[in-house]
Amino acid sequence: MSKTETTAAASEESEAGTTPEAPEASEAQEARELGAAGSQLSTAPREESAVGGPSLGPIGWIRWFWRQLTSMRVALILLFLLSLAAIPGSLIPQNSVDELKVQTFQEKHETVTPIYDKLQLFDVYSSVWFSAIYLLLFISLIGCIVPRSWQFVGQLRGRPPAAPKRLNRLPAYTTWRTTAEPEDAREAALALLKRRRFRAHTAGNAVAAEKGYLREAGNLLFHVALIVMLVAFATGQLFKSEGGKLILEGDGFSNTLTQYDDFKSGSMYDTDDLEPFSFSLDKFVGTFERNGPQVGTAREFEAHVSYTTEAGAKERKAVIEVNEPLEVKGSKVYLIGHGYAPVLTVRDGKGKVVFKGATPLLPIDNNITSTGAIKVMDGYRDSKGKKQQLGFNAFFVPTFAGKGNGNMFSQFPELDFPVLALTGYVGSLGVDSGLPQNVYQLDTSKMKQFKDADGNKLAQRLLPGETMKLPGGAGSVTFEKDIKEWATFQVSQQPGNGLALTGAIGAVLGLVGSLFIQRRRIWVRAVRGADGVTVIEMAGLGRSESARLPEELGDLALTLNAEAPTAPAGSAKPAESAESPEPAEPAAPAPEEAPEAQDNTDVPDKTVAATTGEPVEGAEK
Numbered sequence: 001m002s003k004t005e006t007t008a009a010a011s012e013e014s015e016a017g018t019t020p021e022a023p024e025a026s027e028a029q030e031a032r033e034l035g036a037a038g039s040q041l042s043t044a045p046r047e048e049s050a051v052g053g054p055s056l057g058p059i060g061w062i063r064w065f066w067r068q069l070t071s072m073r074v075a076l077i078l079l080f081l082l083s084l085a086a087i088p089g090s091l092i093p094q095n096s097v098d099e100l101k102v103q104t105f106q107e108k109h110e111t112v113t114p115i116y117d118k119l120q121l122f123d124v125y126s127s128v129w130f131s132a133i134y135l136l137l138f139i140s141l142i143g144c145i146v147p148r149s150w151q152f153v154g155q156l157r158g159r160p161p162a163a164p165k166r167l168n169r170l171p172a173y174t175t176w177r178t179t180a181e182p183e184d185a186r187e188a189a190l191a192l193l194k195r196r197r198f199r200a201h202t203a204g205n206a207v208a209a210e211k212g213y214l215r216e217a218g219n220l221l222f223h224v225a226l227i228v229m230l231v232a233f234a235t236g237q238l239f240k241s242e243g244g245k246l247i248l249e250g251d252g253f254s255n256t257l258t259q260y261d262d263f264k265s266g267s268m269y270d271t272d273d274l275e276p277f278s279f280s281l282d283k284f285v286g287t288f289e290r291n292g293p294q295v296g297t298a299r300e301f302e303a304h305v306s307y308t309t310e311a312g313a314k315e316r317k318a319v320i321e322v323n324e325p326l327e328v329k330g331s332k333v334y335l336i337g338h339g340y341a342p343v344l345t346v347r348d349g350k351g352k353v354v355f356k357g358a359t360p361l362l363p364i365d366n367n368i369t370s371t372g373a374i375k376v377m378d379g380y381r382d383s384k385g386k387k388q389q390l391g392f393n394a395f396f397v398p399t400f401a402g403k404g405n406g407n408m409f410s411q412f413p414e415l416d417f418p419v420l421a422l423t424g425y426v427g428s429l430g431v432d433s434g435l436p437q438n439v440y441q442l443d444t445s446k447m448k449q450f451k452d453a454d455g456n457k458l459a460q461r462l463l464p465g466e467t468m469k470l471p472g473g474a475g476s477v478t479f480e481k482d483i484k485e486w487a488t489f490q491v492s493q494q495p496g497n498g499l500a501l502t503g504a505i506g507a508v509l510g511l512v513g514s515l516f517i518q519r520r521r522i523w524v525r526a527v528r529g530a531d532g533v534t535v536i537e538m539a540g541l542g543r544s545e546s547a548r549l550p551e552e553l554g555d556l557a558l559t560l561n562a563e564a565p566t567a568p569a570g571s572a573k574p575a576e577s578a579e580s581p582e583p584a585e586p587a588a589p590a591p592e593e594a595p596e597a598q599d600n601t602d603v604p605d606k607t608v609a610a611t612t613g614e615p616v617e618g619a620e621k
Contacts, residue, residue, distance in 0.1 A: 070143030089124035163206035163523035167539035180564040185526035206525035218513020228503035236496030252280030279307035367410035519543040
């Protein structure tokens with residue numbers, strides 16, 4: 001059996017100028033070199049040369065524009081542009097996320113605000129230019145995927161193409177002479193390829209086989225998954241709802257629009273679709289690390305709640321933790337934040353209680369140093385009997401370092417040494433104007449600060465149980481020993497989340513398939529040579545250059561050689577028995593190993609499979 005290595009085949013290919021192209025080369029070039037055998041290894045659309053401008057009519061221009069839009073190159077460009085377009089949305093405050101931050105940004109940057117408004121940079125994801133890129137990408141992907149899918153289905157229903165006339169021009173090639181009959185060799189090759197899960201059939205004097213269809217399936221799955229993710233993103237933006245609520249221990253919440261502290265929804269969301277559930281905060285449990293480099297880090301952060309799925313339903317218990325929301329009928333209740341609410345009792349000059357309750361204060365650092373405002377809007381009268389309103393700026397620390405130990409900031413998040421600092425005002429809170437106010441801030445423009453007997457502004461630090469007397473018999477404020485905790489919750493409906501997850505998983509699976517699976521074709525030709533001895537040729541063609549194809553061809557050749565063993569040297573049959581309906585054209589052997597220049601009578605013939613260079617085990621002498 002003659003020895004023909006892949007290097008020799010590659011040399012012949014380079015001399016003939018027919019080396020197979022890389023996967024990026026056009027399939028038209030590949031078809032010219034390899035004919036039908038090398039075509040349709042991919043469902044990628046063929047590149048077509050541009051047509052001159054004067055010859056294009058309206059229909060021609062439309063077709064040209066559609067081909068460009070549905071090309072994968074343009075789809076990748078649009079995907080890149082979409083990523084760039086999303087950057088301003090993460091750097092500039094968005095109205096859809098936090099209108100208060102947008103207002104604050106506009107007040108600080110008066111020069112660029114008009115420019116940003118015209119460019120719609122405060123509403124990036126609903127802007128005209130972002131929507132245009134999004135829709136073009138969507139159309140491009142669909143226009144690219146649909147024809148490729150039909151083409152792929154056609155390939156699955158068809159059969160591998162017949163063998164090229166000159167197999168030795170393919171990148172992986174081997175040949176040997178055998179004593180087996182051509183029909184027997186072809187039957188053995190067909191059975192072998194089917195055992196290796198190739199789609200194989202006999203076409204003329206050769207067996208054609210193909211494998212690796214999951215590569216193209218992976219390509220299509222990846223791009224379909226991108227479409228699914230785009231649909232999920234659009235669905236989430238149009239039909240989402242998101243609201244926040246602060247709840248004190250012992251208080252509850254019903255899922256109605258009026259109960260929310262803030263609420264945002266998509267343009268196509270109907271508030272009548274709010275699920276009729278309710279829940280109450282029974283207890284909040286928070287523990288923190290007390291030692292080591294992570295002192296103050298939360299270790300336990302749980303909201304124990306009781307909830308009902310609808311009016312009159314049986315009450316259930318649940319624990320909400322960070323990133324472990326409560327799911328109720330398509331809505332998710334997330335635990336967002338936590339803080340303290342000191343309980344204060346305010347009395348007027350006659351000792352009448354005009355206010356008593358817990359006031360949530362807003363944390364400003366990780367140790368829950370908190371600030372806020374206590375507002376007494378009704379029921380208070382001054383020493384002269386005139387109706388007034390009271391306001392107190394509050395500064396609270398759960399663990400005070402002690403007087404003389406620096407500024408009044410908390411040293412630890414838990415209630416080890418709570419202290420409340422109050423500054424009192426009297427006058428009008430401005431709540432009767434009808435304008436919304438921040439509950440954590442005090443408008444003192446129409447108020448006067450209390451002053452002590454020495455004329456100094458009244459401000460005092462209180463421990464639990466202590467009372468601050470207001471000057472002039474104006475009343476008192478008592479810091480009660482009962483300090484409540486509060487938690488903030490976010491109730492959200494994101495209908496596109498499951499779809500987005502499905503798309504992401506599909507994209508990963510498709511990408512893995514397209515990267516690690518190789519589409520390849522194998523041909524095995526068995527014909528009777530001019531001397532009457534059967535000549536077997538094996539060749540392979542892959543979607544891309546890979547060392548795995550020559551190795552696989554070598555393994556197949558070694559296995560087939562066991563069933564169609566190498567013919568001994570000098571075993572030519574009489575010329576009249578030779579039959580060769582289509583004589584094979586095996587590759588020329590290497591000059592130094594030309595059979596006619598050697599006497600191989602006593603030397604085992606060697607079959608070189610692809611680039612392995614190893615002799616076939618069990619080759620006959």
